[in-house]
Amino acid sequence: MTAGRISLYLAAALATLYLSMLLALFLLQRSLLFPAPCDASAAPLAGFSAVQLDTEDGLRLAAAWRAGSGARPTILSFHGNGDSLTGAEAATRAITQAGYGVLLVEYRGYAGNPGGPSEQGPYRDGRAALAWLEGRGVVSRCVVLIGNPLGSGVATEIAAGASVAGLVLVSGFTSMPDVVAPPYPCPPVRMLLRDSFDNRTKIARATIPDSPLRGTATG
Numbered sequence: 001m002t003a004g005r006i007s008l009y010l011a012a013a014l015a016t017l018y019l020s021m022l023l024a025l026f027l028l029q030r031s032l033l034f035p036a037p038c039d040a041s042a043a044p045l046a047g048f049s050a051v052q053l054d055t056e057d058g059l060r061l062a063a064a065w066r067a068g069s070g071a072r073p074t075i076l077s078f079h080g081n082g083d084s085l086t087g088a089e090a091a092t093r094a095i096t097q098a099g100y101g102v103l104l105v106e107y108r109g110y111a112g113n114p115g116g117p118s119e120q121g122p123y124r125d126g127r128a129a130l131a132w133l134e135g136r137g138v139v140s141r142c143v144v145l146i147g148n149p150l151g152s153g154v155a156t157e158i159a160a161g162a163s164v165a166g167l168v169l170v171s172g173f174t175s176m177p178d179v180v181a182p183p184y185p186c187p188p189v190r191m192l193l194r195d196s197f198d199n200r201t202k203i204a205r206a207t208i209p210d211s212p213l214r215g216t217a218t219g
Contacts, residue, residue, distance in 0.1 A: 015082065033176070033195060034117035035082045035184075036110040044088045050102070053128040059104060061113045061125060063132070064089065065194075068101030073144045073165045076129055076158075077101045078122070078151030084111055091148065091170075101138070105129045105154075119153075119195035126154045131161060140164050141209075147172065151195035159206035167208055174200040 006218035044050045047065040055061065064085050068074060075095055079088040080086040088104045089096075107122050108115030115121060115126050130140060144166035147155030159167045173179045181189040 044159045055124045055128040069099040074138045078147045078154040080148045081150035121155045126158045156199045156202045160202040163207040170171040
């Protein structure tokens with residue numbers, strides 16, 4: 001076998017390996033982006049009531065609700081991609097102890113919830129949570145959205161489509177490509193990503209009041 005043919009075979013093997021890596025990245029990306037904890041469950045949390053959210057695409061999701069006291073906004077909380085209701089409860093504990101009503105959302109595909117996650121899935125879950133609050137008489141302008149890492153994408157999407165009392169992003173990001181692409185300069189990550197979570201564009205459409213919310217009830 002000539003040196004030229006060996007080089008050709010080697011190049012073909014490297015190209016096949018590279019294309020296989022890109023295909024694996026494309027097919028497996030959502031399992032990496034939405035690493036639902038295997039040991040998480042939707043068991044009732046202390047001080048919270050287990051409730052169910054009905055999504056626009058026909059899913060029924062577990063969530064946790066704690067009513068507030070006094071004339072305070074209601075908190076709608078979206079946890080990170082590797083977290084659970086238990087982690088969300090711990091993150092909002094000081095808020096609940098201060099008397100705010102809190103609704104903790106669990107995503108589809110997490111903690112036994114039906115469905116599989118994608119960018120549009122958690123958006124639908126967030127809108128279902130807002131609709132559940134409205135069903136209890138808590139209008140969107142009396143709701144403060146809190147989003148942790150991936151949850152910042154959900155909170156920003158909801159704020160871009162509804163007039164809310166406030167938007168709090170914890171470790172938020174501009175977009176998913178901006179997060180994922182820099183550590184991996186060789187693969188065309190921006191072209192392969194199926195879920196963009198473009199917070200930079202959406203946050204400009206969010207309608208947030210300039211002054212603090214006053215005289216509103218938690219429901």
